[in-house]
Amino acid sequence: MTTPRRLYLDYAATTPVDSRVRDAMxxxxxxxxxxxxPxxxxxxGSDxxxxxDHARDIIADTVHADASEIYFTSGGTESxxxxxxxxxxxxxxxxxxxxxxxxxxxxxxxxCAKFAGEMLGFSVTYLPxxxxxxxxxxxxASAVTERTALVSVMHGNNEIGTIAEIAGIGRAVKSANAGVYLHTDAVQTLGAIALNVDTLGVDLLTLSAHKIYxxxxxxxxxxxxxxxWSPLLHGGQQEREKRAGTENAPAIIGFGKAAELLPQRRDTEAIRLAALRERFERGVRERIPDAIQHGPSDTRRRLPHIANLSFPGADGETLLLxxxxxxxxxxxxSACASGSIEPSHVLLALGLPPEIAGSAVRFSFGRGTSENDLPFLWDTLADCVSASRV
Structure with a gap:
């Protein structure tokens, strides 16, 4: 009896742990x-x-920062x-x-912004x-006032792959009000783009290990x-008194190893995945002509590993199943909201009708994805879309 084929295309949600990372842990x-x-x-403890500290040094080098500027957390959400x-x-x-x-x-x-506004009394502006x-x-920059403390714009969108012009945003914001801090969530871009906090012009930057193997x-x-900035957790002097709680040493060391391995294949892998994604999308359009691709048409403004498409007339949840x-x-x-049956807030923010947003599927590629997977993927997708439209 043949084992049914299984194809993982959710690398934007999480990646498998690299064997070298596991061995380091x-x-x-x-x-x-x-x-x-520690x-x-x-x-x-000192060992x-x-x-x-070595892992901290590696992660700091990865984003061209000083080790004293890196604080470990439980993940991207906490950061x-x-x-x-x-x-x-x-x-x-x-x-x-x-x-x-x-x-x-x-x-x-x-x-978090909603909590800050509704529960803590802060003023929040949500830009379209x-x-x-x-x-x-x-x-x-036009939204910045004399009372603005922080601007937060993600570097690479986790659903549609849009890469924000963070350096330009930083210059515009600082020109409007030099006292405003700029934060970017770089969880999705860390594995695809070489990051430099000075080039980006950011004051705070979020990273996560499980998106980089x-x-x-x-x-x-x-x-x-x-x-x-003020710490959120209290009760210990860890992380220079900015994040209380015993450090998760095995995970930190694994994070450091994953970051150390990044330069070996990041650039070549980004090129490979971008070409793979483009071929996948062309094949989808040939087989499902009314499929709608979301995100920038300029591939230079898109993360290489993410493709998000709507299939009009299909129900997204049914199609996923x-x-x-x-x-x-x-x-x-987002995997953090995958239990929801509501259309993606990202797609709705693009101005898409709920029925189009609700028919969307995100395909995200990684090290385990190859050209050989595409025929199976195209055929399976075409059959499932057709069945979900009945």
Whole structure:
């Protein structure tokens, strides 16, 4: 009996742990000397502390920052929440209680912004986007006031792959008000684009390990030296008194290893995946002519690994389930909201009718995806779309 074919196309949700990353973590998961608490002063702790500090150095080098500007968190969501609430709470003391963000942000930013506005009394401006998901630097700058503490615009959209003009936004924002901080969520771009915090002009930047073949449950927040921010967690002196709680040393070390491996194949893999995505989309248009591709038409403004398409007349949830039953794992958008039957907030923000937004599927490619997968994918997709339209 043949094993049914299974094709994973949800790399934007998470990636498998690289075997070299796993091997780097193993000594810190067993009962050998690597189990110590990195805050302890004895050798068991100090040995682990050195490994944690080495991982911090690697991640800092990856984004061209100083190690003292890298703070470990439990993931991208905590990093986003810390960036927003940390800056807003500290900003209130200097008369800055206003946040500017964009309607297509990840829920980690949008829900945190909503909490800040409704529960903590901060003022929040949600900016609209163009039909391709972009927002012009001058539009962002026009929302800045003398009370603005922070502007948060994600670098690469996790649903449609739009790459924001962060450097231009930073220049425009600082020109409008030099005292405003700029935060970007770079979770999706870390594995696809070489990042430099100075070139981007950001003050805070969110990172996550499990999108670059590292472990889940570990992230980092870059905070430029001199930025005023308040910690969210209290009860310990870890992370230079900015993030209380015993460090997740095995995951941090895994994150460092994943970041260390990035330069070996990031650029060539980005080129390969962009070509694979383009061929996939051409094949879809040939077989399903009314399919609608979302995101910028200029491929230079799109992440290489993400394709988001709507199939008019099909129900997105039904299509997802059908594809899964036929061995193809995809998503309707952010994995953090995949249990929802509502159309994607990102697609609705593009101005799409709910029925078109509700028929969308996100395909995201990775190391395990090859040209050989496309015929099976095209045929399966065409059959499932046809069946879901009946």
């Amino acid at each position: 193993l000594p810190y998961l067993g009962d050998s000397d690597g189990f110590g608490n 805050s302890s002063v004895h050798r068991f 682990v502390r050195r490994a944690v 986003d929440n810390t960036a927003l609430l940390g800056v807003l709470l500290a900003g209130r003391e200097r008369g800055r209680d206003h946040l500017v963000t964009v309607q297509t942000e990840h829920h980690a930013v949008l829900d 986007v163009e039909p391709d998901g972009t927002v012009a630097p001058e539009v962002v 590292g472990p889940k449950g570990i992230g980092a927040l870059y905070v430029r030296r001199g930025v005023k 059908s594809l899964d039953l036929h061995g193809v794992a995809v998503s309707s958008g």
